[in-house]
Amino acid sequence: MKLHSWHLSITLVCLLFGTLFTSNLKTHLQEYNPMVARNKTLVNVINTQEQKNRELESEIAKIRKEIEAYHASAGVPSGLEPVKKDLERLHLLTGLTDVRGPGVIITLDDQEKARMAKEPEYYLIHYSSILYIVNDLRAAGAEAISVNGDRVVSTTDIRCAGNIILVNTHRLAPPYVIHAVGSPQRLEFAARAGEYNSLEQQKFPVTLEKNQNIAIPAYKGSYAFNYATPLKEGKQ
């Protein structure tokens, strides 16, 4: 038999086809794992709880707006003007308001290889990268930071459970977009000197752009203090 060049093409295509087909089958088979059935309950619990928390967060946002509106109206006795001013300052500094300003936008994504790799964790963005980039941005004087629209405040935790990244207990999906307001030059310099740089070196698809008008949403969560009580100076 005479060999044509298309013989080679067909062989290659068939080979690829076969590999992909089995790998596809494998992915699908995982869905019939008995573990999955057992986990169904937990997944339901999570979905319900996420829904409830979202409702509470919008309730919090609503009341905060109402209180703000009340402060802005003539309702507050005039003698309390200084306290009102101070509260406005505190709301801004603790991340309870939407802010705008110049800064940088950083995006991080998993490597394409992660989809096919046997050990995908080497090609996935880990929570620690986000945590360390936030630290680098703070070092450059970032005044407001958000990750996928979730405001980062002092008590924010950035963690993972399995391969899911959680910020303020919210599940995030790639790509991870970090917004930071501050001096764009300083932010870029600090980012490129830190964790962002190592991701770039490891060939992760990452981008950094300076922007003169970045919007960062307010923190939607709580500040709950049940154990910490203030020590007032001059208190007996």
Next chain:
Amino acid sequence: MFKKKWQLTLTIAFASLGLLLSLQLRAHKAQVNDLNSQSSDTLAVIAKNLNTKYYQLIQEVWDLRTQRKLLEQSASQNKTALEAMAMEQQKLNIALGTVPVEGPGLIITVPENSENYFGSQDTIDIINELWNAGAEAVSVNGWRISNNTFFLPTNELSTIIMNDHKISYPYVIKAIGQPVALDKGISIPSGIIDNLKSIYKIPLEIKQVDKLGLPAISSPKFKYAFLVKD
């Protein structure tokens, strides 16, 4: 259209290949973020964290409702309005770290050890774990942690840059919160603390205390971020 039979075969083969490839990509993408493909342990952790947060959110709603009520009632009474606003002021000053605070909590000490490096990223990791475990205020070597605290490595192995100063061994991390919950929260198997202790052999000491005090820091000032009013 197809001059030869093999052209048709090849076209069909390529078309199916493309279809399979996209299916495979989609399956993988879904898998990464799909709760259904996570282990029970992972799901249990997520569920537990959500539940803890639920109670914190309820408390915040309660606090805010009280505040709103006091404000509404106080149209003519300075006293009630002031009370509501002072409550909020106090809370936000704690969040900002601008008032010293006291309460029960946890003290983590990292003593000097010649063999193992303990650096800025370890410190960041531990603080992150403490927030997750429900810490309300944290300090490192006597400096309060705020939203602009950062840690950077130095050229020496025995120091860490914390904001504008250098800190060194022993590193003492103090956190206010429910001591048992904090201790349990940060001591999960294969967690940050567990790994530092068992893999890197860092001789960490963790102590629950009934009372500890954390100092205040001065308030930050924003130069770039400005308020968006709607």
